Amino acid sequence: MQKGERTRKHIIAQAAELFNQKGYAGSSLSDITELTGIKKGGIYRHFASKDEIALEAYDYAGSVVSGKMNDAIRAEETASGKLLAYLRVYENVVETPPFIGGCPLLNLATESDDSHPILRERAQRGLKSTLNNMKEIISEGVQNGEFKADLDIEALATFTLSVMEGGIMMSKLEGDNRHIRMNIENLAKYLKGFCIR
Template sequence: MPKGENTRKRIIAKSAELFNQKGYAGSSLSDITELTGIKKGGIYRHFASKDEIALEAYSYAGGVVGRAIQEALEREATAMGKLLVFLKVYENVVEAPPFVGGCPLLNLATESDDGHPILRERARKGLTGTLDQMKSIILEGVQSGEFKSDLDIDALATLTLSIMEGGIMISKLDGDNRHMQMNMESLIAYFKAVCLR
């Protein structure tokens, strides 16, 4: 891989960690230069603006989390198990999240809400992609007979994602993974009471 491409990837990876921990607004170009050891001129050789770095950084962070989810999905045979994967990858979110700083989607959505349209649109794409993945799993469960045929697929996907993101937020804020654990247990109980055939 050419040196320039390695430098670009390093800037993206380090900036992704920075933005996911300190936020876009809380991170300066000076923070990026300090973290990467690359001077501003070197940064601008690869990126036109902080916005461009942020978009690439959030894509990178989402990709890391997406790969962790995909690897866990491949180990599950049931639709219920696959939906629970989204929470399980964050069950130790306080000490060992799948990406440093917690959930990139949650962090980006919270920070960009109404304040930064470009980043908000990136967060919306992440939201749509995650919900679509969950809906596909639920539909698979309906078609296989695991889930009830009259299940509201959209509603279950939204509920699952809300429980996941809420658990992440509360666990991180309180510094205690028990909230994520309780949410997983509650979701399992809901699946058994309402969704399974």
């Protein structure tokens, strides 16, 4: 890897942690230069704007979390286990989140809701991708006979993601993992109701 590409990746990785902790609006270009040790001119040699850095930083953070999610999902044999793996990756979100600052999708979606259309569009893509992955897992569960045939796949995916993100938000806000852990326990019980006995 050439020096320019290494520098670019360094900026993205550092900015991803910064944005995920302080948010886009709460992070300045000066924060990025201080964190990376690269002057503004050096930053602008690699990126046209703060928006470009933010988009690539979000993609980077998302890829780190996705890698951990995929590892956790591959370790499970059942569709129920795979859905619960999404939440279990965040089981210790207060002390050891899969990416510093918590869930990149939740953080970006909350901050960009009505204020920043480019970031909002990226968050919408992340939402769609996550829901599609969950729907695929649920569909496989229906096809292999784990789940009932009449299961509303889209509704279960939406519910699972809502339970996950709500648990993360409450645990982070309170500084206590109990919310995400309660949600894991209760989602496991809820999923049993859809299983074929």
